[in-house]
Amino acid sequence: MTTRRVRVGAVELEATARLQGGRLTLEGPQPCAWEVRLLRGPEWVLVGPDGVECLLVVRDASGWWVHHRGRTWRLGLSQAATSRAPEDHGSLIAPMPGKVLEVLVHEGEEVRAGAPLVVLSAMKMRIELKSPIAGVVTRLPHAVGDQVDAGVPLAHVDAPAPGDPTAAP
Amino acid sequence: MPRRVLVANRGEIVLRIARTCHARGLEVVTVHSPHDEGAPHVTGGSRSVGVPSYLDSTALIDAAGASGCDAVHPGYGFLSENAAFARAVTEAGLTWIGPPPDAMATLGSKTSARAHVERAGVPVVPGSAPGTPEQLAGEAARLGYPVLVKAAGGGGGKGMEVVSAPADFLRAARAAADEAARSFADPSVYVEKLIGRARHVEVQVMGDRHGNVVALGERECSIQRRHQKIVEESPSPAVDEALRTSMGDAAIAIARAVGYVSAGTVEYLLAPDGTFYFLEMNTRLQVEHPVTEWVTGLDLVWLQLLVAGGAELPSAAMRPTRRGHAIECRIYAEDPASGFLPQAGRLSCVREPQGPGVRVDSALAEGGDVTIHYDAMLAKLSTWGHDRPEAIARMREALRRFVILGVRTNIDHLQDIVAHPAFARGELSTSFLDDHVAGWAPGSAPPAVLAATALPLATTARRDGPGPGTSNVRSPDPWALLEGFTPCAGAPA
Numbered sequence: 001m002t003t004r005r006v007r008v009g010a011v012e013l014e015a016t017a018r019l020q021g022g023r024l025t026l027e028g029p030q031p032c033a034w035e036v037r038l039l040r041g042p043e044w045v046l047v048g049p050d051g052v053e054c055l056l057v058v059r060d061a062s063g064w065w066v067h068h069r070g071r072t073w074r075l076g077l078s079q080a081a082t083s084r085a086p087e088d089h090g091s092l093i094a095p096m097p098g099k100v101l102e103v104l105v106h107e108g109e110e111v112r113a114g115a116p117l118v119v120l121s122a123m124k125m126r127i128e129l130k131s132p133i134a135g136v137v138t139r140l141p142h143a144v145g146d147q148v149d150a151g152v153p154l155a156h157v158d159a160p161a162p163g164d165p166t167a168a169p
Numbered sequence: 170m171p172r173r174v175l176v177a178n179r180g181e182i183v184l185r186i187a188r189t190c191h192a193r194g195l196e197v198v199t200v201h202s203p204h205d206e207g208a209p210h211v212t213g214g215s216r217s218v219g220v221p222s223y224l225d226s227t228a229l230i231d232a233a234g235a236s237g238c239d240a241v242h243p244g245y246g247f248l249s250e251n252a253a254f255a256r257a258v259t260e261a262g263l264t265w266i267g268p269p270p271d272a273m274a275t276l277g278s279k280t281s282a283r284a285h286v287e288r289a290g291v292p293v294v295p296g297s298a299p300g301t302p303e304q305l306a307g308e309a310a311r312l313g314y315p316v317l318v319k320a321a322g323g324g325g326g327k328g329m330e331v332v333s334a335p336a337d338f339l340r341a342a343r344a345a346a347d348e349a350a351r352s353f354a355d356p357s358v359y360v361e362k363l364i365g366r367a368r369h370v371e372v373q374v375m376g377d378r379h380g381n382v383v384a385l386g387e388r389e390c391s392i393q394r395r396h397q398k399i400v401e402e403s404p405s406p407a408v409d410e411a412l413r414t415s416m417g418d419a420a421i422a423i424a425r426a427v428g429y430v431s432a433g434t435v436e437y438l439l440a441p442d443g444t445f446y447f448l449e450m451n452t453r454l455q456v457e458h459p460v461t462e463w464v465t466g467l468d469l470v471w472l473q474l475l476v477a478g479g480a481e482l483p484s485a486a487m488r489p490t491r492r493g494h495a496i497e498c499r500i501y502a503e504d505p506a507s508g509f510l511p512q513a514g515r516l517s518c519v520r521e522p523q524g525p526g527v528r529v530d531s532a533l534a535e536g537g538d539v540t541i542h543y544d545a546m547l548a549k550l551s552t553w554g555h556d557r558p559e560a561i562a563r564m565r566e567a568l569r570r571f572v573i574l575g576v577r578t579n580i581d582h583l584q585d586i587v588a589h590p591a592f593a594r595g596e597l598s599t600s601f602l603d604d605h606v607a608g609w610a611p612g613s614a615p616p617a618v619l620a621a622t623a624l625p626l627a628t629t630a631r632r633d634g635p636g637p638g639t640s641n642v643r644s645p646d647p648w649a650l651l652e653g654f655t656p657c658a659g660a661p662a
Contacts, residue, residue: 004622009506009611017623026620034617042518042574044624046617053617058517058574059626065517066618070569071581073611073618096513097541101347119344122541125511126348150513 001027006063007076015075090133090157098122100146100154109137117155120148135159170478171195171240171264175233176214178244179223181532181548182454183210186242189470198236200229204542209532223247224354226254230261240264240477242470246544249453250277250323266477268376268452272427276450280321280359286447289426291419294438294446296361302342305360309338315363318342320349326397327352331363364446366598368439369393370405372420373461375469375486376429377476384417385465385489388457391597392586394509399579400586401457402496403464406557406595407439416445423450431473432458441598456499456549459528463495463553494560497551498568498583500531502539505582506610511545514538517575522567526553526560529571539576547578557595561587582609 003016016027024046025033034048044055056067063076102119105111113134120127131137139156142148173196176183187197197214202222211217218232224247233241241258243249249267252274258265267273276282283293297308299321309316309332318341320328328349330341342358350356368391376382389405390398408416420435434455436448458469472486502512516537521529531548539547552567554560568584586592591605598604 002623006619006622008614011613013619015619015622017620019623019625024620024623026616026623028619030616030619032616032620034620044621046620048617050617055617055621056518056520056572056574057621057624057626060515060517060575064621064626065574066614066621067518067520067572067574068615068618068621070584071611072572072574072578073614074577075614075618075622095510121351122511122513126344127510 005078007078008073012078090131090135090159091153092117092129092132092155092157094120094148094150094152094154095127095129096120096122096150098127098148100142100144100148101126103140103142103144105137105140105155107137107140111135111137111157117157118142120154129154131155131157133157133159170480171266171474173198173236173238174240174242174266174474175200175218175229175236175238175263176242176244177223177229177233178242178247178249179205179208179210179532179543180546181210181530182244182456184213184532185530186244186470187213189468189474193471193474195474198233198238200232202542204540207537209534209537213532226251226257229254230257230263233258233263234261238263240266240474242266242473243453245453245456250451252277264477266431266473268429268431268433272429273452275427276423276429276433276452278321279319279449280357282450283447285426286423286450289419289422291423291447292444294361294364294448297359299357299359302339302346302358305342305358306335306338309360310335312360312362315365317361317363318345318358319361320345320353320355321357321359322355323349323353326393326395328358329396331396364438364440366441366600367391368405368407368598369398369436369448370408370416370439370445371434371436371455372416373455373458373469374420374424374429374433374435375472375476375482376424376431376433377482378430378479379481380425381482381487382421382424382429383482383486383489384420385461385467385469385486386491387413387416388455388460389597390457391599392592392601393599394505394602398457399499399501399583400496401460401499402494402557402560403460404491404494405439406597412443412445419445419447423447431476432469456546457497459530459549459551460495460497463528463551464491464493465489466492493553493555494557495551495553496557496560496564496587497549498564498587499546500548500550500571500573500583501579502545502547502576503579504577505579509579511541512539512577513541514576516573518572519574520570520572521548522550522570524563524567526563527567528552533573547573558593561593581611582606585609 001018022036034046038045042056046053058065066073098120101121111131115131116128118129135157138158175198176186190197199214199217200220201211220228248254252270255265255270280299315333318330328345330345332338332341346356346358370389372387373385388403390401392400432454434451437445439445503509519533519535528551552563564587
């Protein structure tokens with residue numbers, strides 16, 4: 001039985017499941033069991049209480065992609081989210097590779113949550129990246145014109161100390 | 170008639186144009202940028218020529234010359250609406266498969282097009298002449314907020330910003346000008362009054378060199394995000410015969426006045442009170458042309474080739490008929506749950522739907538990469554039905570059967586749009602998504618999806634790792650494969 005913490009959209013949950021002897025079982029709030037009938041490439045055919053269920057499943061370094069009954073699910077391994085140190089809370093991460101087009105703030109500037117900090121150019125689009133929290137900009141590691149990879153921090157915002165008047169929403 | 174056509178574009182439209190050329194016995198030469206060496210469109214013709222960029226007109230014309238082409242089809246986007254490129258193609262002794270460069274120049278700049286259209290007696294949305302962001306601030310105040318800032322030289326939602334308050338004007342206008350400069354090599358922008366709750370309805374026109382111009386019906390493209398169409402249909406549920414005739418006649422008048430030849434689209438805003446205003450004319454084949462092809466039975470690329478060769482429009486086009494209803498959904502690599510942010514990644518599994526009344530225009534290859542270098546549109550899915558409910562039913566099923574794994578797409582979001590009761594009632598407007606599908610998020614995963622985490626799967630090859638070993642694994646004994654097989658692997662890009 002393996003337990004995995006996965007993220008589906010904004011929701012994080014535990015999936016405890018096992019494949020043994022051609023039988024797939026899921027424990028937890030929605031326990032269920034299926035017989036695995038057919039495996040063809042990425043396609044798995046399960047037979048369970050809800051009839052025949054076809055899954056197309058592929059795995060990559062950060063989780064699973066599952067197509068089931070017309071819908072596509074991304075199950076992200078949630079290590080990144082859970083192991084992230086609290087100080088990373090105010091980090092603005094590049095969501096995709098691109099070029100820094102504009103830096104709209106300077107270090108030491110106070111910003112509100114949702115304030116645009118950095119503009120990235122990717123896929124011929126102008127993507128405005130907003131501050132995850134209210135606070136003070138402490139780091140801006142990239143200058144206009146820099147090429148950045150996905151996952152790279154573009155800015156860091158420190159939350160104001162408790163009692164600080166700027167902490168008011 | 171051209172014999173060998175250079176398609177100066179990338180992706181699905183190259184394969185779409187090649188399909189018609191090959192069916193009519195014409196040869197096709199494709200081009201590819203350094204980012205696209207392994208892209209599916211590269212094998213769409215009998216040879217492919219490397220170019221530094223799809224915007225490099227000299228390299229494109231040289232490629233046409235070096236490969237013995239006698240014509241150039243520009244597709245949509247890139248240089249398709251660039252009159253200077255059209256002129257250069259003609260001056261190089263090649264046939265331009267598109268409108269005359271002068272007509273493109275008049276209609277291509279949105280602002281000179283507005284002036285031209287007003288003279289032709291067609292109403293236009295109140296707006297300004299082009300200018301710098303600083304100059305336009307006063308114009309915006311005169312028109313009254315909310316306003317739209319638009320690129321004078323482009324389309325496709327690029328370089329367009331909605332501004333609802335004067336304080337935001339300068340920053341938004343500068344952003345629009347920057348994007349316009351990047352996308353169309355022309356930073357000029359203008360402002361237009363924003364008409365709320367309007368529908369976007371456009372008329373397909375086609376002209377030949379003998380003075381014939383026909384209207385091939387309308388398309389409604391009201392459902393948009395980031396000012397970019399995602400669902401289109403023909404006919405429009407809001408257009409009756411009388412309105413169709415007046416919109417069509419106005420479109421023909423606009424095209425005729427500039428001696429228009431080839432395919433073009435006259436875009437209108439249809440206000441809730443039934444008044445229509447000219448928005449712009451797109452002097453090219455439109456992304457959403459398949460819905461018109463479905464309901465008229467015409468091949469618009471073939472008509473473009475015919476008229477480029479000097480032929481008269483055939484009778485099927487001169488007296489067009491309309492049959493049934495067609496809908497198109499644009500499938501994008503984007504995350505509808507977080508602001509439609511474009512996505513990049515490797516396509517680890519692709520299954521395209523088939524069946525009666527289903528058409529897929531795509532250039533997808535399993536194992537291929539969706540890169541950040543180009544527009545994130547992955548495919549166009551269109552369906553036809555005898556009536557609108559049948560077209561919708563087929564679209565819902567086809568979307569369910571369209572599988573793309575490895576990169577987030579808007580397929581599930583599209584399913585919720587076309588399944589919405591307001592969509593079924595035909596109650597469309599450019600604010601449809603805000604009104605009915607705002608804050609969209611995927612639901613909760615069913616048990617079988619969670620159980621999939623226990624399935625023994627090899628991780629798909631890393632981007633720069635060794636190519637995946639096996640593709641299309643088939644075995645009568647699945648259990649023999651449960652250790653270390655590579656699911657759904659594709660050929661290395």
